[in-house]
Amino acid sequence: MFLPITVRVEKRLEIPPWLRLAVPVCSFLVALALASAVFAFQGLNPLAIYGTTFSRIIGTRIGLSFLVVKAIPLLLCAVGLVMAFRAQVWNIGAEGQLLLGAVAAAGLALFVMPEAPSAVLIPAMFLAGFLAGAAWALVPAVLKAKLNVNEVITTLMMNYIAAKLVEYLIYGPWRGKATWGFPFTDLIPGNAVLPTVPGTGIHYPTLMLALLSSGAVFVLMEKTKLGYEVKVFGGNPELAKAVGMRPAKIIIACMLVSGGLAGLAGVGELAGVHKRLMYPESISAGYGYTAIIVAWLARLNPLACVLTALLMGGLLAAGETMRTSFSIPYASVNVFNGLILLCVVAGEVMLRYKVKLVVRRSVGHEA
Amino acid sequence: MRPEVISSVLQIAIRTGTPLLLGAIGEIYAERSGVMNLGIEGIMAVGAVVGVAVSLATGDVWLSFLLACIAGVVMALVHAFASVSLYANQVVSGLALAMLGLGLSSLMGRSYVGKPLPHTILPRPVPLLADIPVIGPALFYQDVLVYAALALAFVSWLVLFKTRWGIMIRAVGEDPSAADAMGVNVYLVRYACVAFGGAMAGLAGAYLSLVLRPGWTEGMTAGRGWIAFALVIFAFWDPLKAIIGAYLFGAMETLQFFLQVPLGISAPLLGMLPYVATILAMLFAVSETLRKHIGAPAALGKPYIREEKVI
Numbered sequence: 001m002f003l004p005i006t007v008r009v010e011k012r013l014e015i016p017p018w019l020r021l022a023v024p025v026c027s028f029l030v031a032l033a034l035a036s037a038v039f040a041f042q043g044l045n046p047l048a049i050y051g052t053t054f055s056r057i058i059g060t061r062i063g064l065s066f067l068v069v070k071a072i073p074l075l076l077c078a079v080g081l082v083m084a085f086r087a088q089v090w091n092i093g094a095e096g097q098l099l100l101g102a103v104a105a106a107g108l109a110l111f112v113m114p115e116a117p118s119a120v121l122i123p124a125m126f127l128a129g130f131l132a133g134a135a136w137a138l139v140p141a142v143l144k145a146k147l148n149v150n151e152v153i154t155t156l157m158m159n160y161i162a163a164k165l166v167e168y169l170i171y172g173p174w175r176g177k178a179t180w181g182f183p184f185t186d187l188i189p190g191n192a193v194l195p196t197v198p199g200t201g202i203h204y205p206t207l208m209l210a211l212l213s214s215g216a217v218f219v220l221m222e223k224t225k226l227g228y229e230v231k232v233f234g235g236n237p238e239l240a241k242a243v244g245m246r247p248a249k250i251i252i253a254c255m256l257v258s259g260g261l262a263g264l265a266g267v268g269e270l271a272g273v274h275k276r277l278m279y280p281e282s283i284s285a286g287y288g289y290t291a292i293i294v295a296w297l298a299r300l301n302p303l304a305c306v307l308t309a310l311l312m313g314g315l316l317a318a319g320e321t322m323r324t325s326f327s328i329p330y331a332s333v334n335v336f337n338g339l340i341l342l343c344v345v346a347g348e349v350m351l352r353y354k355v356k357l358v359v360r361r362s363v364g365h366e367a
Numbered sequence: 368m369r370p371e372v373i374s375s376v377l378q379i380a381i382r383t384g385t386p387l388l389l390g391a392i393g394e395i396y397a398e399r400s401g402v403m404n405l406g407i408e409g410i411m412a413v414g415a416v417v418g419v420a421v422s423l424a425t426g427d428v429w430l431s432f433l434l435a436c437i438a439g440v441v442m443a444l445v446h447a448f449a450s451v452s453l454y455a456n457q458v459v460s461g462l463a464l465a466m467l468g469l470g471l472s473s474l475m476g477r478s479y480v481g482k483p484l485p486h487t488i489l490p491r492p493v494p495l496l497a498d499i500p501v502i503g504p505a506l507f508y509q510d511v512l513v514y515a516a517l518a519l520a521f522v523s524w525l526v527l528f529k530t531r532w533g534i535m536i537r538a539v540g541e542d543p544s545a546a547d548a549m550g551v552n553v554y555l556v557r558y559a560c561v562a563f564g565g566a567m568a569g570l571a572g573a574y575l576s577l578v579l580r581p582g583w584t585e586g587m588t589a590g591r592g593w594i595a596f597a598l599v600i601f602a603f604w605d606p607l608k609a610i611i612g613a614y615l616f617g618a619m620e621t622l623q624f625f626l627q628v629p630l631g632i633s634a635p636l637l638g639m640l641p642y643v644a645t646i647l648a649m650l651f652a653v654s655e656t657l658r659k660h661i662g663a664p665a666a667l668g669k670p671y672i673r674e675e676k677v678i
Contacts, residue, residue, distance in 0.1 A: 042474055090458050139646075149649045152405065152458060153597045157642040160590050164642070167635035289466060296459060331473035331585055338409070338467025342449060345460050349453040 010354045023350050024297055027343035028311075034339050044326070052325055053318040063317065065200035068207070069273065071313030073098065073265035073284070075210040077291030078298070078305045079217045080258030086221065086300055087234040087254045089144070093137060093155030094262040095288025096162030099280055100136040101129030101266025103166060106185055106277040109192035109270075110174070118191045122205065125192065125267050133263020134256045136162065141255030145248035151255075159288065163280035170277055185277040194272035203272025206264070210309075213261055217302040226253060262288060285330070286337075290316060293341045312337075370501050376621055377505035382490070382579060384617025385516045386411070386571035390595030391602060391609040392516075392523050393567025397443075399527060399604055400560035401540040401666040402450055405461025407568040408592025409468020410442045414572025416472040419479050419583040426485045432573050439569020440562045442468060447561040451554055454670035465592065472585075479583040487581045488512065512574055517610065519567075524606040536560060540664035543671040553671050568592065594645055601648045603661055612648070619644045 036046035057063035077094040084091040105125040113121060140154035169185070176186030194203040221227035233240040233250045241247060269283050270276075277283070294312050298304035319333030390407050397404045414435040421431040446464045449455040492498075493507035527533040538546040539556045547553050575591070576583055594616055602609035623637040630637075656662050 038471065038474070092462065143646075143650070147650065147653045149646075149653050150597075150600060153593065153600075153649055154646050156590070156593045157597075157645050160642040161639050164635045164639045167638075168633055171635060172633050289462075292459075292462060327477075329473045329477050329585060332470050332477075334466045334470025335474055336470070338463050338465070338470055341463035341466060342445065342460060345455040345463060346449045346453045348455060353454070 012352060012354055015351050019351060020299065023347045024299065024344055027347035028297070028340055030347075031336065031339035031343040034343070035336050038335055038339075044328070049322060049326060049328075053321040056321050056325070057314055057317050061199065063321075065197075065202055066320070067310065067314045067317045069201050069203070069313075070287075070316040071309040072203070072206050072210050072268055072272075073287040074291050074294050074312055074316075075305055075309035076206070076213060076265035076268070077258075077262045077288055078294035078309055079210070079214045079302045080261035081291055081295040082298070082300045082302045082305060083217055083221065083230060084254040084258045085234075085295055087230045087250055088237070089234075089251050089254045090152045091137065091140075091155050091255055091258050092152055092292070093140060093158045093288065094258065094265075094291050095284055095286070096155070096159035097133035097136045097259040097262035098266040098269070098284045098288050099159075099162040099166050100132040101263030102270040102277060102283050103162075103169065103266075104128040104132035104263070105192075105267040105270045106169075106174070106188065109188040110185060114189045114192070116191070121192050122194065122271070125271055126205075126209065126264055129263040129267035130260040131263070133266060134260035136263075137255040137259025138252070141252045141259075144255075145251040166277065166280040166283065170279070174277060176276070179276075183279070187276050188271060192271055193275055194268065196272070201273070203268055206268030206272055209264055209268075211306065213264070214302045214306055217257070220257075221302065226250075230254060262291075285316065286334070287316075290337055293337055293344070296341060296344055372625065374501045374504050376618065376625055377502065378490075378508060380618035380621045381505055381509060381513060381614055382617070383620045384613035384615070385513050386574045386579065386591055387595045387598055387616050388516050388520060388609055388613035389567045389571035389574065390592060391598040391613060392520055392606050393564035393571075394596055394599045395602070395604050395606055395609060396523065396527070396536065396560040396567075397564035398599055398667055399540045399664055400536050400557045401543060401664055401669065401671070402447070402557050402561050403457045403461060403668050404443065404446055404464070404561060404564055405458060405593075405596060406442065406446050406464025406468060407564070407571075407595055408588055408590065409465035409472075410439045410565055410568035411468075411572035411575065411588045411592045411595075412472035412586075413442055413468045413475075414439050414569030415576035415587060416476040416479065416572075416583055417569070418573030418577045419482075419484065420475065422484050422486070422577060423479060423482060428486055428488060428577060431577060432570060435569040435573035436566040437569070439565040439567070439572070441565070443561050443565020443568070444558070446565075447558045450670065451557045451561070454672055457668050457670075469586075469588075476583045476585060480585065482582065484577065484581045488578045510578055512578060516574075520606045520610050527606065537664070539671075540666055543666050547671075547673065553673070557671075568595075571595070590642065594641060597645045597649060600663070601652045603652070603655070604664065616641060616644065616648075 039046040057067055081091060081094060108125050108128050136158060140151045140158060143149035143154055144151040170183045174185045176184055178186055194205050196203050229245050229250050233245060233247060274283060290312055294305055294308045297308040315336055316333060319330050322328040323330045390411060394404060394407055417438040418431045418435040421434045422428060446460055449460040450457045488510045490508050490510045496507035497503050535551050535556055539551060539553050543553045580587060598609055598612045601612045619641045623640050627634055627637055
């Protein structure tokens with residue numbers, strides 16, 4: 001501010017294609033460098049940590065499978081968030097919506113139809129999970145659409161309420177008999193367990209659903225009237241209203257889709273990974289929040305989310321490795337999450353604006 | 368409930384509401400200047416861990432509070448840089464800061480988990496006044512920071528509504544181009560307000576880890592930053608109204624411990640109370656907003672770009 005340099009900002013008329021790729025990549029690298037500095041400052045050797053985690057994840061089949069397993073819920077949540085964020089509807093509640101999907105699947109598999117054959121039970125669980133996640137999102141959606149209640153707060157609060165609901169169930173009515181005193185439900189019956197790719201933990205039905213939904217949301221956004229309305233509304237709500245679009249419908253649709261997809265992720269976590277309802281922080285290790293980064297890093301493109309979900313899945317897997325190999329708390333992975341998101345969102349300025357540094361002759365009034 | 372139970376609920380409710388009040392005062396300033404900072408949850412966490420770290424290293428409780436404040440300012444400046452100077456989306460930038468703060472606190476706090484603090488600040492009775500039945504202990508048997516937070520709320524209300532600085536801040540939040548034309552440095556005001564918000568959130572975190580729940584546990588902020596953020600709307604961006612709101616929320620958090628046994632409701636269900644109350648409070652705030660035509664600062668969330676007209 002006191003240097004004889006003026007920062008001049010000009011809006012870009014068009015964004016060069018290479019820059020669309022370069023900015024997220026550079027943002028990611030800058031974030032990684034900053035995180036290294038944080039780790040070094042904490043007396044940890046970032047290069048050693050990166051080296052070990054990288055070789056443990058990329059270099060082994062178990063590591064790679066772990067990465068994909070983490071990417072599945074991220075992709076499902078992120079693809080839904082893409083749609084909501086495009087409409088400027090800030091659904092921060094994927095975490096809670098995911099938990100509700102898991103609750104619905106557990107309820108169905110343990111109590112409602114435990115005897116049903118897989119061919120019936122598994123689709124029913126996914127359907128119930130979608131509906132439960134969507135229903136959980138419907139509360140903030142209606143409050144936003146009808147009363148303009150800030151959805152950031154309501155979706156966040158719904159996350160905490162969902163976590164308490166899961167705790168209530170596992171400590172209370174749903175607590176299992178064969179759990180060695182842990183507050184877990186019993187294991188879901190074998191016919192409810194999702195099949196995995198042999199030799200890995202990849203529950204492929206959920207993976208297929210995730211990939212499908214990424215394509216489906218792409219088509220929805222690009223080829224349908226609803227998608228068009230979402231984009232217009234997100235770009236300029238006043239214009240959308242002026243041309244007769246109904247904001248309430250757009251907001252509710254976006255929230256239902258993103259809530260439902262997060263619910264599917266919850267079914268996958270329950271029936272594909274944990275096979276019982278347990279601590280909320282084990283069922284969802286921050287997937288709902290990390291998915292925000294996946295969506296943003298993909299520049300709100302549902303197809304690009306496949307790549308960024310793998311990237312962030314790798315990061316979460318790295319967080320797990322850092323915990324086991326270096327006894328760094330898992331939540332520290334949020335240092336990366338936060339820095340990446342900050343760098344990406346700050347880097348956007350490079351896309352939208354040209355920043356020029358102009359050297360001034362004398363220090364004038366322009367401070 | 369018996370009078371002494373009511374009395375201790377009130378006393379604890381006010382203490383529990385104090386970090387919420389501090390966080391809300393800071394956020395009111397940031398938002399009055401047009402910058403929404405969702406990062407307070409993360410800043411509080413960093414404030415909490417810095418407070419514990421300094422306290423364990425030096426044993427100086429006031430230095431702990433000071434450094435927690437400074438850490439809060441540093442964190443908030445990151446958000447200010449992204450959202451004010453780089454015109455970044457404030458929702459996303461704030462969320463990113465929240466994540467960063469939670470991650471940093473977990474990383475920094477890993478060696479402090481469960482360590483007892485060398486000292487703590489205890490509530491002290493004001494002679495005579497503390498003996499008034501029911502409200503005496505609530506109002507006059509508190510720790511010094513409870514009073515400090517109250518004083519801060521009054522002072523920040525005075526500054527915001529009765530001084531030239533306050534007019535400048537509110538002008539920047541309502542109509543930055545007009546404020547700019549009047550010669551107000553929009554960027555400077557926004558930076559200052561966001562930094563103040565960070566200091567308050569850092570202080571709130573330190574109060575949490577040094578006074579209210581002494582010691583560091585991961586995730587100890589437990590959504591208090593988000594609730595403070597919600598409180599700002601509930602208080603219609605007014606520090607005095609935030610006092611009432613903060614104590615009300617403090618009561619919600621306190622009641623769950625007092626109601627558990629008599630009502631026989633399980634802890635997790637009662638634990639939903641503060642979060643459900645927050646949603647209900649938002650509903651109340653919206654209906655009041657519609658009735659009284661008072662709303663958010665007009666430029667809230669919108670970056671101010673000087674070199675060109677915003678379309």
